[in-house]
Ligand SMILES: O=P(O)(O)OC[C@@H](O)[C@H]1O[C@@H](OP(=O)(O)O)[C@@H](O)[C@@H](O)[C@@H]1O
């Protein structure tokens with residue numbers, strides 16, 4: 001069996017791209033300054049990059065799963081074009097109060113539930129204790145904690161940071177862009 005590897009779990013909206021609210025069009029997908037370079041550095045540091053994103057817009061009927069896939073393919077290629085290969089992409093299309101029957105359910109993958117993280121752990125052989133979660137919301141921190149992710153980083157590039165979300169995090173950074181140097185300096 002391969003050696004377990006450390007991962008950076010990445011939230012999407014508000015962490016990787018500007019959260020304009022249920023982003024589903026390529027024209028509205030705007031990478032946050034410095035995040036692609038940061039991803040490149042994190043890969044060079046040996047981390048897997050694993051996207052974990054709630055996409056309740058699918059259950060809410062704001063966009064289809066196919067539209068999400070098209071945008072995701074474009075995002076994946078845009079990153080690959082800059083030398084960043086994502087190691088995994090996990091998304092939750094559900095919401096308990098959706099309008100699309102197929103996706104209207106309580107599930108174990110919608111953050112704050114840890115389902116996406118646990119699937120990635122199994123599929124990619126991730127060592128959770130040495131891994132990081134980077135996200136902009138309390139639910140990102142809670143999901144990571146429930147999955148046993150060792151380091152929970154809250155960023156200020158998305159939803160407003162609250163005392164509750166701050167308390168659930170191990171550290172608060174301005175942006176994902178600051179994570180490589182934060183780790184390199186030995187912070188956790
Ligand atoms: O930040 P990630 O997990 O990558 O994706 C979040 C999005 O799916 C949307 O999730 C919504 O939350 P609800 O799903 O409606 O609670 C809101 O936060 C929107 O602003 C946001 O665009």
Ligand SMILES: [Mg+2]
Nearest residue numbers: 011013014136
């Ligand atoms: Mg987010």
Ligand SMILES: [Zn+2]
Nearest residue numbers: 092094107109
């Ligand atoms: Zn789900």
